Amino acid sequence: MAMNCSEVKHLIHLDVGDDLRAEEDLQLSSHMEQCSDCRSYHAGMSSAMALLLTLRDDPAMVVDSVNTKSVWPSLSREIQRRKASPRVTRKFNLQVVALSVCSFSLAVVTMVQSLSSMRDYRDPAGFVPAQTVFNQSQTPQTKMLQFRPGVNDDPSAVRTALLPHETPVWLPQSF
Amino acid sequence: MWTMSESDAEDQAIESEDSPENGGVPSESEVRLVHAARNGDNDAFGELVQRYERRVLKVIRRFIPDLEMATDLVQESFLRAFERMDQFDPSRRFGPWLFRLAVNLTYDHLRKVRRRGRWALFTDAGEDRAPDPAVSDPRRDLDLSQEVQVVLAEIPEAYRTVLILRDLEGFCTSDVAAVTDRSEATIRWRLAEARKMFREAWERRERRADKARLVQRDT
Incomplete structure (x- = not known):
C-alpha cells in the first residue's frame, strides 16, 4: 500500500538513526524515489541528526577512567553501616489519629453549643411548634403561620407557610 | 584512594555482553554475580558496581552535567539497587533494571530542584531565556556541542530521555523500553517524535540567530 508523505516522514525520523525494519526500509525507499519533498526532508533530518x-x-561527557574515583569504597562503607544499624521500621501511629478525632469532636460540640446559645440570646422564648400556633379549624391550604404577639413580632423574622407534617425550623439571622 | 582500573576495552566487552545481539538474555557471569549479591555477597555486588558505574555516571551526566552531583546519584542508585535486590527478577538482565533506578532517581532529583526553584527568592531561570535580539549572535560564545545541549534541553523530558538513551548512549530500543518501563512501540514512536522535535528546535534557534544578525546589521 502506498504511503502518504506524513507517514513517510515518521519513517524518515526512524531511518536517520537506523531504526527502521526491513519492510519499512523498502516502503521508504520506494516513496523517496518518487517524492522530492521527502528526499529534501530526509536530507534536513540527516543534518539535524x-x-x-x-x-x-x-x-x-567522557568519564575519565583514570582520575574518576569509584563509588564502591564509600558505597561499601555505607552498606556496612546500614547493615550494622537496625533498620527503622515505620509503624502506624494510632495515637495521632485518636487525638485528631477527639479534637474534631470537641470542635463540633463547641460549635453546636455556641450556636444554640446564640439562638437563645436572639429569641429568648425559643420557637413554638407549628401545631400550637395553628388554629385547628383552618384547612391545610390556609394554615399560614400565625405570629404570636411578643414572640414573633420581629418584622425581620421571615416565616413561611408550613404544611401539617412539617416541623418549623428556626435559623438565626447570621446564617 | 581506589581508582577505576578497567580499561575501555573491558568496558566495551561488558557493553557487548549487554548488547541486543545476545537476545536480551543475561550473561552467565552476570547471573552468577546477581545471584551471589542477592544472597548477601558484598564482593559480588561490588563487582557489579564496578562493571556498571561508569555507564551509569555517563547516563546521569546527560541529565545533570555537574560531576559531583552525578556521582552522588550514582552512589544512591547502587544503594537503592542493593536494598531492592530481592525485588529483582534474576531471569532478566541487571543493566536495564539498574538504569531504570538511576534514571528515576535522576528524574526525582530534577523535580526536587525545579520545585525548590519555584519557591526560591532568586532563580537562575534567566539563563535559559531566548536570546536577546540586540545581541549580535547568541551562539558566538558557545561551541557547537553546547549549542546542541541547549537545544536538547528544550525537548520535553519523556522524549529527551529516549533520545539520550538511544542516540547518545547507544541503548537498543528494547533496552530503552525496559529502562523507561514503556512498550517498544511507544519508544519507537517517541524516538521519531523526539528527533523531529530536536530538528524543529534547532531550526527555531537558527531563525532567531539569523533575525538577531539582521537586527545587528540594521543598527
Whole structure:
C-alpha cells in the first residue's frame, strides 16, 4: 500500500538513526524515489541528526577512567553501616489519629453549643411548634403561620407557610 | 584512594555482553554475580558496581552535567539497587533494571530542584531565556556541542530521555523500553517524535540567530 508523505516522514525520523525494519526500509525507499519533498526532508533530518550526534563524543561527557574515583569504597562503607544499624521500621501511629478525632469532636460540640446559645440570646422564648400556633379549624391550604404577639413580632423574622407534617425550623439571622 | 582500573576495552566487552545481539538474555557471569549479591555477597555486588558505574555516571551526566552531583546519584542508585535486590527478577538482565533506578532517581532529583526553584527568592531561570535580539549572535560564545545541549534541553523530558538513551548512549530500543518501563512501540514512536522535535528546535534557534544578525546589521 502506498504511503502518504506524513507517514513517510515518521519513517524518515526512524531511518536517520537506523531504526527502521526491513519492510519499512523498502516502503521508504520506494516513496523517496518518487517524492522530492521527502528526499529534501530526509536530507534536513540527516543534518539535524549529525548535529545531535556531536554530543555523543562530547569530551565534557567522557568519564575519565583514570582520575574518576569509584563509588564502591564509600558505597561499601555505607552498606556496612546500614547493615550494622537496625533498620527503622515505620509503624502506624494510632495515637495521632485518636487525638485528631477527639479534637474534631470537641470542635463540633463547641460549635453546636455556641450556636444554640446564640439562638437563645436572639429569641429568648425559643420557637413554638407549628401545631400550637395553628388554629385547628383552618384547612391545610390556609394554615399560614400565625405570629404570636411578643414572640414573633420581629418584622425581620421571615416565616413561611408550613404544611401539617412539617416541623418549623428556626435559623438565626447570621446564617 | 581506589581508582577505576578497567580499561575501555573491558568496558566495551561488558557493553557487548549487554548488547541486543545476545537476545536480551543475561550473561552467565552476570547471573552468577546477581545471584551471589542477592544472597548477601558484598564482593559480588561490588563487582557489579564496578562493571556498571561508569555507564551509569555517563547516563546521569546527560541529565545533570555537574560531576559531583552525578556521582552522588550514582552512589544512591547502587544503594537503592542493593536494598531492592530481592525485588529483582534474576531471569532478566541487571543493566536495564539498574538504569531504570538511576534514571528515576535522576528524574526525582530534577523535580526536587525545579520545585525548590519555584519557591526560591532568586532563580537562575534567566539563563535559559531566548536570546536577546540586540545581541549580535547568541551562539558566538558557545561551541557547537553546547549549542546542541541547549537545544536538547528544550525537548520535553519523556522524549529527551529516549533520545539520550538511544542516540547518545547507544541503548537498543528494547533496552530503552525496559529502562523507561514503556512498550517498544511507544519508544519507537517517541524516538521519531523526539528527533523531529530536536530538528524543529534547532531550526527555531537558527531563525532567531539569523533575525538577531539582521537586527545587528540594521543598527
